[in-house]
Amino acid sequence: MSKTTPATIALEKAGVAFTLFPYEYDPDAPRVGLQAAEALGRSPDQVFKTLMAEVDxxxxxxxxxxxxxxxxxKLAAAFNGKAANMMKPPDAERLTGFKVGGISPFGQRRKVPxxxxxxxxxxxxxxxxxxxxxxxxxxxxxDAIRAAEAKLSDLTA
Known part of the structure; x- marks a missing residue:
């Protein structure tokens, strides 16, 4: 596994300190984020998943x-929109340059809100x-919020 990705390069360029946490990825896991949390012995609410969606x-x-x-x-409201839906996986991969299950908010091919x-x-x-x-x-x-140029919002159901 490479320890250098567009995400790590973007964070290094931004001067953001981070620690690498490699784990055994299970493509058959019903919920990849939960599997990652379990593999690393971390609380699932501390392990964040990155999703691509569309608002209007x-x-x-x-x-x-x-x-x-x-x-x-809540997602639509966070971006002052009317309707939100999840992006189709092939579209998310094409837009970000990352494979689904490995999408990062850092170093995406095309920067989005x-x-x-x-x-x-x-x-x-x-x-x-x-x-x-x-x-x-x-x-x-x-640091994550600054590096991703993100807004902080209530997004969960």
Missing amino acids: GKPVCVVVPSDCEVSMK TAVDETAELFDEVLINGGQRGLLLGLRPG
Whole structure:
């Protein structure tokens, strides 16, 4: 597994400190984020998953705890939109340059508006995908929000 990805390069360029957390990725896991949390012995609410969605037809990036579901109503409101839906996996991969299961909010091929669930601030460190399957990055929530140029919002159902 490579320890250098577009996500780690973007964070290094931004001067953001992070720790690598490689784990054994299980492509058959029903919920990859929960599997990652279990593999690393971390609480699922501290391991955040990165999802790609659309608000009023425009792409957005959403970062929420791995044990939560995104509220489409709250997601639309976070971006001052009327309707939100999840992006189709092939579209998400084409837009970000990452494979589903390895999408990171950092170093995406095309920068899109990003929102991080407000619960991230409850932790000293959050784990977020590092740009490939089986690699999470540990970093301070404030650093993650700044590096992703994200807004903090209530996003979960």
